[in-house]
Amino acid sequence: MKSMLTKLTASCLVVATLSMADAAKAQEPFRFAWPSAINSGVAPLTFAEALGFFEAEDLSLELISLTGSGVIIPQLTVGNIDAAYSGLEPAVLSHQPDNPDLGIYFVYNFIPNSIWEMVVLEGSDIQSIEDMRGKTIGVLALGSSNVITSKAILQSKGIAEDEVTFQAVGVGAAAYQALISGQIDVLNLFDTAHSRLELSGTAIRRLEYPEGFSGSSHGISVARATYDEKPEFFGKFGRIVAKANLACAANLEACIRSYWEAYPELAPAEAERGEAMEREKFVLTSRLENLLGEEGQYGAFPEGDWLNLVAALEAGGLVTDPDVPLNRYYTNDLVPMFNDFDPKEVVRLAEQAE
Structure with missing residues (x-):
């Protein structure tokens, strides 16, 4: 009997191990480039991980620090990363006469209100x-x-x-x-x-920016060829981002703590956490004001922002052909997928987090 129980137990362990392996295998890595050293700006994403948003989409997050579009774009085009948080300007300039087509495409409006300042x-x-x-x-x-x-x-x-x-x-x-x-x-x-x-x-x-330079400044950029192959892959990630920003705004302290837990080497000493929390809340409050768009339209690009960007770059002498079709720069086709969730449920989950 003991031998049979041992065999059954061993068999159960093998099945359980295989099941866990299958579950882990089912989570496809999403390699996302961050355009600076990792900082508390990634807190919405770490909070999304903690709340199970990535797991729900069968994705796992790989955050990669890459400084500047000049570094990010080549990594996108050769497939070393899946997407990046990056500025919009290179997409416009790459479709200008005599400029090489970089093959990048924007699928999600990451920053509806420009974060750049002088x-x-x-x-x-x-x-x-x-x-x-x-x-x-x-x-x-x-x-x-x-x-x-x-x-x-x-x-x-x-x-x-x-x-x-x-x-x-x-x-x-x-x-x-x-x-x-x-x-x-x-x-x-x-x-x-x-x-x-x-x-x-x-x-x-x-310093006050001229008119036309204060709209959307950053999006989630992808390789156009990869987007054409598997748009749902990016749709799932965009939905996570929309939920992440909403959740972080609903419980900012838990959002920040998730960042410290994900990156303990960047977390303050225990005795300093009270002051550090107040500092991070001050910093992230301004960012969340720029991140959150209109409910039900998270990730959508207003056409006017692209027209203003093209006009501004033309006024600056960097665009010579302002009539390139805008759909060569971006798409809003995935916006319904980004917003296919219950905002109230996201807020409820966030408010329960510690």
């Missing part, structure tokens, strides 16, 4: 973009997509590219010190980076 120290003599002639501008990387838009902004104000200097400063302490020390005159990063600078005690001013 900031100066409170005491700076720079009062507007028109005052930036002859100045040095600090950017994340020289290959970042916003450098394209920043050049267009300057040119729309009569400042030629060779009348300013762009300098790569990264993000974080080194970038902040470059501005504080006077190594650069203007810091041209994104909302959360500048919020962190303010939290450190440095008074800054944000």
Whole structure:
């Protein structure tokens, strides 16, 4: 009898092991590029993992840090990543005469309201973009997509590219010190980076952007050929992103804790978590205001934002053919799939999280 029980137990263990292996195998990896060092901006995605949103779609998340569109686009085209959080500008420029078609395509409006800003120290003599002639501008990387838009902004104000200097400063302490020390005159990063600078005690001013440069700034970019092969793959990921942003907004503290749990090496010491939580809430609140779009239309691109972007790049001298069909840049075909979930259930799950 004991021998039979042992055999049955062993058989059950084998079946259980195979079942778990099959379940793990069923979760297809989704390799998603993040355009800077990993930071709390990924918290909605880690919260989505914690709440089971990836598992529900039979996907597993692989976050890959890649700095700048100049690095991200080649990785997309050769298939080393599935999608990326990236700026919109390269899609437009790649369809201009004499420019190579990069084969990238935007399927989800990740940032409906632009996150890019130009900031100066409170005491700076720079009062507007028109005052930036002859100045040095600090950017994340020289290959970042916003450098394209920043050049267009300057040119729309009569400042030629060779009348300013762009300098790569990264993000974080080194970038902040470059501005504080006077190594650069203007810091041209994104909302959360500048919020962190303010939290450190440095008074800054944000320069007003010209009209047409404040709409959608980032999307989820994919290789067009891969999208044509398996659009549902990207539809499932977009639905996760929509749910993730909504959930994070519903329970910001649990969302931040999920980031610390996913990246313990980036988490504050236990004794410092109270202050760190307040800082992260301040930073992420501004980002979530830019992330969340209209309910039922999460991920949708307004046509007007692309028209404004093309017009702005044309005014900056970077677009010579503004009449390229917009459907070569992006699609809204997956928006119904992105929004095929119950928002109230997502909020309920988020509010129950600790």
